[in-house]
Amino acid sequence: MTPSREHLDVVMNVVGNEAALTALALDNPIHRSWLRCYNDYGLDPAGRQHMRVESSGALRDRHAKHLAYLHTARAAMEELYARVADLGYVLLLADADGITLDYLGHRAGDSPIRAGLVVGANWHEAHAGTNGIGTCLAECRTLTCHYDDHFYAGNLDLSCTATPLFDPEGELMGALDLSSLTTPDSRASQHLIGHMASMYGRMIEDANFLRHFGHRWVLRLGRAASLVEVNAEALLAFDADGVIVGADSGARRLLQTVDGQSVGALLGQPLSAVFRNPLGDVMRLARAGNGDSSALLHPWLGEPRQAMVRGPQRRTRMSGATSVQADHLQAAPQGDVSALEALSDRDPKMDALISQARRLAGRSINMIIQGETGTGKEVLAQAIHQASSRADRAFVAINCAAIPESLIESELFGYLPGTFTGARSRGMVGLIQRADGGTLFLDEIGDMPLALQTRLLRVLAERELLPLGADKPIPLALTVLAASHRNLRERISAGQFREDLYYRLSGATLSLPPLRERQDRAYLVRRILGEEATAIDANGHLTVQAMELLLRYPWPGNIRELRNVLRYALSMAEGHGIGARDLPLEVQLVDAPAPVLLATVPAPPAIDVAPGGEDADASPEVHQLLGALRRHHWVIADVARELSTCRATVYRRMKRHGIVAPTQFC
Numbered sequence: 001m002t003p004s005r006e007h008l009d010v011v012m013n014v015v016g017n018e019a020a021l022t023a024l025a026l027d028n029p030i031h032r033s034w035l036r037c038y039n040d041y042g043l044d045p046a047g048r049q050h051m052r053v054e055s056s057g058a059l060r061d062r063h064a065k066h067l068a069y070l071h072t073a074r075a076a077m078e079e080l081y082a083r084v085a086d087l088g089y090v091l092l093l094a095d096a097d098g099i100t101l102d103y104l105g106h107r108a109g110d111s112p113i114r115a116g117l118v119v120g121a122n123w124h125e126a127h128a129g130t131n132g133i134g135t136c137l138a139e140c141r142t143l144t145c146h147y148d149d150h151f152y153a154g155n156l157d158l159s160c161t162a163t164p165l166f167d168p169e170g171e172l173m174g175a176l177d178l179s180s181l182t183t184p185d186s187r188a189s190q191h192l193i194g195h196m197a198s199m200y201g202r203m204i205e206d207a208n209f210l211r212h213f214g215h216r217w218v219l220r221l222g223r224a225a226s227l228v229e230v231n232a233e234a235l236l237a238f239d240a241d242g243v244i245v246g247a248d249s250g251a252r253r254l255l256q257t258v259d260g261q262s263v264g265a266l267l268g269q270p271l272s273a274v275f276r277n278p279l280g281d282v283m284r285l286a287r288a289g290n291g292d293s294s295a296l297l298h299p300w301l302g303e304p305r306q307a308m309v310r311g312p313q314r315r316t317r318m319s320g321a322t323s324v325q326a327d328h329l330q331a332a333p334q335g336d337v338s339a340l341e342a343l344s345d346r347d348p349k350m351d352a353l354i355s356q357a358r359r360l361a362g363r364s365i366n367m368i369i370q371g372e373t374g375t376g377k378e379v380l381a382q383a384i385h386q387a388s389s390r391a392d393r394a395f396v397a398i399n400c401a402a403i404p405e406s407l408i409e410s411e412l413f414g415y416l417p418g419t420f421t422g423a424r425s426r427g428m429v430g431l432i433q434r435a436d437g438g439t440l441f442l443d444e445i446g447d448m449p450l451a452l453q454t455r456l457l458r459v460l461a462e463r464e465l466l467p468l469g470a471d472k473p474i475p476l477a478l479t480v481l482a483a484s485h486r487n488l489r490e491r492i493s494a495g496q497f498r499e500d501l502y503y504r505l506s507g508a509t510l511s512l513p514p515l516r517e518r519q520d521r522a523y524l525v526r527r528i529l530g531e532e533a534t535a536i537d538a539n540g541h542l543t544v545q546a547m548e549l550l551l552r553y554p555w556p557g558n559i560r561e562l563r564n565v566l567r568y569a570l571s572m573a574e575g576h577g578i579g580a581r582d583l584p585l586e587v588q589l590v591d592a593p594a595p596v597l598l599a600t601v602p603a604p605p606a607i608d609v610a611p612g613g614e615d616a617d618a619s620p621e622v623h624q625l626l627g628a629l630r631r632h633h634w635v636i637a638d639v640a641r642e643l644s645t646c647r648a649t650v651y652r653r654m655k656r657h658g659i660v661a662p663t664q665f666c
């Protein structure tokens, strides 16, 4: 029997054997995954796996979404790779959907690519069957998928060990994977690799957590005083009132579960409710500064843990408005205007806006920020928060258009324990309350349902909040910055936005200019190029020709589009200076006569331009061809049908104009 035939029999024996099924599936994550693949995803182990690879455009969007995660993870991956490269391993970093965002490993030969070990590969179980990344994400645990553990016979030469990564809010962020095509046969050889994956996964999570809560107090817990600073078992972030605002997965494991069972929420609890020590003990640690540690007691931990407190990164003076407990801590930071000032380099409109924002920031005035999509409304809101006396308190950003209408009320206002049944029975602190004392940024406020506008108005007018199920309001001090791509006055006329809410919010209106009108475009190009080059560790040099094109392009997607284009160009240039041919075609064609392409396609195109593409003909044929390719998601048969020609002709035209379909990112 061939190995794949033998493998098929083993898989079918598990997924087709009702009697053995329950017992096997209960404690074997690989068999559980086979069952999911067979029953839930309808995969056939006798079939062929078709490796899906994201288009370069879709991949760019994912990179944009996970920039900070990628940046933090890259440093840990390089260190880990130095340790395992000689053993024949490659490293992959995936997002929570199982899409590979980063890869470290040799590129010689085609076997890693054939095996799907490339950036953009989709390892979700639903497509790839049982595998290291997909099954680790489904099971939320570190695991090894060794040779014939894989669902599809095509992956039998792979051994993959992956560990899940969680974000500072405890949400699944992705997975770190070590894969090998040349592993020793024994599964036991993977134990050490599993430990290394978990260790580096923890390192990535902790670095992410500390960056995210850099402006907060962070409590580190560990068994040994000598190790707690370098290797904490758990991290808790808390605010100036001693209320927990963040818990890493170590803390959730240690403090939130007993015998694997969840025992209640940590976020929103005062430290004094979680530890037996009086709050003053923690505050004493905080006052002692970094480097001092002492024992903290916890009701259900057998032994006390050593604790150490790290203060916010910028410490100066505490604002007078905070509670008595807060006086135990060091003073809060004063507003820092550097983020505001960095938004412009002598652009007259931006300079006027920054000077207006600097004066308003200190005054807790609600503001409306206007501007086309991608002009940096959220970036400006964050800079205003940093410049205010609230900088040490929370900045809570909510996209009102992105939260489902059924959830928005509970997300915003929170609810008391017992208000709902089931998983939500424990109660939740709402986002508005989390922004207490700080800044609430309401993006796309024009999309907020009318009923909630009324509730929000009450919060702003009466400065108090009534969570769902509560009968006693909670006093709040809140500054709201709101943004919308919709014209709010038109929404008022159409009866879709409350006029009184509009006036509550518009203590001032700040209007961001579109990128095409800004005179400091060269500064923004250089600055963002530097940021992107650092993020992906690439050479950030631009040729004069490329810079000229970037300055002439009209940027319908504004700074967001600029960032995407620069990231694309850095990847295309592969470490050399960025030339015109490394830019997306529509930027290259900025001076081309046919405006159709620029007007109808705001995002950078999902295409690669082959060498020679720089001189590509800007004829109507190019525009017609590109338009059809995009409309049909690069399915050549459909493009041929639209253009009333055959597929061979479409391929010939693409070749003639240097257009290459997006397949994979690297």
Ligand SMILES: Nc1ncnc2c1ncn2[C@@H]1O[C@H](COP(=O)(O)OP(=O)(O)OP(=O)(O)O)[C@@H](O)[C@H]1O
Residues within 6 Å of the ligand: 342, 343, 371, 372, 373, 374, 375, 376, 377, 378, 379, 380, 443, 483, 485, 528, 559, 560, 561, 563
């Ligand atoms: N001044 C700036 N410097 C560097 N990057 C910026 C700047 N302004 C915006 N960006 C980048 O542009 C992108 C969009 O920014 P942001 O989300 O703030 O825009 P927005 O106007 O709120 O967008 P939308 O209207 O779609 O919500 C982000 O990637 C951000 O990092």
